[in-house]
Amino acid sequence: xxxxxxxxxxxxxxxxxxxxxxxxxxxxxxxxxxxxxxxxxxxxxxxxxxxxxxxxxxxxxxxxxxxxxxxxxxxxxxxxxxxxxxxxxxxxxxxxxxxxxxxxxxxxxxxxxx
Amino acid sequence: xxxxxxxxxxxxxxxxxxxxxxxxxxxxxxxxxxxxxxxxxxxxxxxxxxxxxxxxxxxxxxxxxxxxxxxxxxxxxxxxxxxxxxxxxxxxxxxxxxxxxxxxxxxxxxxxxxxxxx
Numbered sequence: 262x263x264x265x266x267x268x269x270x271x272x273x274x275x276x277x278x279x280x281x282x283x284x285x286x287x288x289x290x291x292x293x294x295x296x297x298x299x300x301x302x303x304x305x306x307x308x309x310x311x312x313x314x315x316x317x318x319x320x321x322x323x324x325x326x327x328x329x330x331x332x333x334x335x336x337x338x339x340x341x342x343x344x345x346x347x348x349x350x351x352x353x354x355x356x357x358x359x360x361x362x363x364x365x366x367x368x369x370x371x372x373x374x375x
Numbered sequence: 376x377x378x379x380x381x382x383x384x385x386x387x388x389x390x391x392x393x394x395x396x397x398x399x400x401x402x403x404x405x406x407x408x409x410x411x412x413x414x415x416x417x418x419x420x421x422x423x424x425x426x427x428x429x430x431x432x433x434x435x436x437x438x439x440x441x442x443x444x445x446x447x448x449x450x451x452x453x454x455x456x457x458x459x460x461x462x463x464x465x466x467x468x469x470x471x472x473x474x475x476x477x478x479x480x481x482x483x484x485x486x487x488x489x490x491x492x493x
Contacts, residue, residue, distance in 0.1 A: 265418070294480055303379075305464050306480025319472070319477025360469045360476045361407045361426050366418030369436055 263290055265367035267352050273373045274342050282337040282351030282370045290365070292358045294305040295327060298369070310335055311358040339372075347374045353360040377402040377468050379484035387490045388456045396451040398466030403474045404474025409481065410440055417467065425449060436460070440450040456491045463479040465490055 264287035274280050286293050290310045296304035299305070306319035310329035324340040339346055349371050353364035378401045388394045400406060407426055411419040423434025425442040433439045440451045449466060464485045470476025 296480070301485070302484075303483030303485050304481070306482070307481055308388075309478055311478075317480060319480055321432060353419075355460075358478065360472055360479075361424065363409070363421040364421070364481070365412075366415065370417045 265352060265354050265365050267350075267367035267368060267370050269296070270319045271373075273375065276342055276344050279338065280342060280372065282339075282350050282352075282372070284335045284337070284354075286333045286335065286352075286354030287365050290356055291333050291356035292355045292362070294353050294364065295335070295337045296351040296353065296354075297321075298351055300348070304351055305368055307318060307337070309358065314371065316358060328364060330351050342374045345372050347372060349370045377406070379466050379468050379482055381466055381484035381487045383466075383487050385490060387492060389492050390458055391455055394453050394460070394489065395454045396464050396466075398449045398451065399483060400447050400466070400468045401476075402468055402470060404476070405471040405473075407469045407471055407476075408440075410434065410438070410449075410451050411465045411467060411483075413465065413486070414462040420449070420476075422426040422464075425451060438441060444490070447470075447489045449461065458491045458493055461489055461491045462466060 266285045294309040295307040298304040309317040313329045329335045349369045351369045353366045355362040409424045410422040430442040467481040
């Protein structure tokens with residue numbers, strides 16, 4: 262088990278609503294990244310936060326936004342939910358923002374959009 | 376843009392036999408390569424990574440992987456499979472900082488289900 266915790270574990274929303282997912286990073290880690298894993302697919306990079314600033318973003322629209330707090334925990338916010346947003350959302354933390362760092366993943370939040 | 380291909384959706388191996396899970400990648404620059412494993416209802420767990428140097432990388436639980444630059448491959452191997460190795464395995468690539476990477480996240484393959492039969 263890693264020290265990365267995510268909440269909630271499951272969530273059901275309807276199309277058009279907004280959702281906030283939360284992540285506590287492992288102790289000593291200052292970098293958090295978020296991934297979306299659709300059913301039967303590999304995780305896709307959403308964005309990365311390093312010391313409270315977004316310093317990298319994948320191919321996701323602006324309605325996907327985030328925050329990182331001084332204790333390095335993080336939130337993922339998704340506005341105007343669409344059916345295709347249904348997926349497992351994974352948070353990962355690492356000791357630093359270097360590209361060769363191994364990531365420690367949480368167990369994820371399963372989001373269903375109806 | 377980078378991409379990862381895992382050509383087999385599923386690999387079946389008898390317990391005690393060697394296993395190989397294939398991975399090829401495409402990048403415009405120098406890569407870091409990773410293997411992660413996902414157990415049911417769990418997040419991904421790091422297995423091993425290639426950064427530089429020796430092409431044969433050893434990782435957790437007896438797994439190893441060989442970086443082959445000419446074939447752009449990074450196949451995962453284990454000499455003797457255990458039933459407990461059954462899981463979903465992901466290969467991933469990330470560009471090195473000297474190739475413009477650093478904040479672009481991991482690019483994952485679609486995953487390979489490894490099934491070890493007793």
